[in-house]
Amino acid sequence: EIVLTQSPATLSLSPGERATLSCRASQSVSSYLAWYQQKPGQAPRLLIYDASNRATGIPARFSGSGSGTDFTLTISSLEPEDFAVFYCQQRINWPLTFGGGTRVEIK
Amino acid sequence: EVQLVESGGGLVKPGRSLRLSCTASGFTVGDYGMSWFRQAPGKGLEWVGFIRSKDEGGKTEYAASVKGRFTISRDDSKNVAYLQMNSLKTDDTAVYYCTRDGYNAWYFDYWGQGALVTVSS
Numbered sequence: 001e002i003v004l005t006q007s008p009a010t011l012s013l014s015p016g017e018r019a020t021l022s023c024r025a026s027q028s029v030s031s032y033l034a035w036y037q038q039k040p041g042q043a044p045r046l047l048i049y050d051a052s053n054r055a056t057g058i059p060a061r062f063s064g065s066g067s068g069t070d071f072t073l074t075i076s077s078l079e080p081e082d083f084a085v086f087y088c089q090q091r092i093n094w095p096l097t098f099g100g101g102t103r104v105e106i107k
Numbered sequence: 108e109v110q111l112v113e114s115g116g117g118l119v120k121p122g123r124s125l126r127l128s129c130t131a132s133g134f135t136v137g138d139y140g141m142s143w144f145r146q147a148p149g150k151g152l153e154w155v156g157f158i159r160s161k162d163e164g165g166k167t168e169y170a171a172s173v174k175g176r177f178t179i180s181r182d183d184s185k186n187v188a189y190l191q192m193n194s195l196k197t198d199d200t201a202v203y204y205c206t207r208d209g210y211n212a213w214y215f216d217y218w219g220q221g222a223l224v225t226v227s228s
Binding site for chain 1: 142151152153154157168170171204209210212213214215216218219220221
């Protein structure tokens with residue numbers, strides 16, 4: 001099973017700041033990585049797939065990069081609605097696995 | 108508009124069974140892979156299982172934690188996907204989400220609102 005480790009666990013930032021979230025895989029997942037955002041009481045929302053492709057309707061301030069074992073989700077300028085928990089997910093192998101999440105909170 | 112609506116959640120005793128339904132609208136469930144995920148209270152996301160599209164033969168995959176106890180199926184005539192859960196354990200307590208593999212690549216672009224399953228005596 002591929003283990004995904006996200007860091008930091010919590011990121012405290014202000015609106016307008018840049019957020020940089022990390023996801024590290026225990027073995028290479030090539031570019032087969034997605035990012036999801038989850039707000040309290042809501043289902044997750046797909047943001048990025050194949051490491052760097054924005055899903056339909058996702059604003060350009062969200063971007064993804066990386067390949068192999070190290071990946072980054074960047075939010076260029078945080079909007080008030082962006083504060084949430086973010087998860088990475090790999091799809092190269094069964095079982096599909098998620099990272100433990102990074103909470104982006106308002107400072 | 109694509110929508111997924113789960114139903115069938117509730118309180119069940121350990122060892123009993125429960126079936127969740129996922130009613131889809133705006134697309135045909137047989138044309139897409141469908142997956143179930145769960146999230147225990149205050150915890151992260153866990154993949155439960157997956158059913159391939161009709162074109163891919165409808166084969167299923169399961170997480171080790173539920174293999175042999177849970178079964179995913181689909182009724183194309185009703186446009187519904189199911190998660191049959193048998194021999195439930197207290198560790199199965201979670202919100203269960205039905206999702207669509209919109210990219211045919213095991214990335215999930217639409218999620219239901221979730222159904223809470225509580226396993227407790």
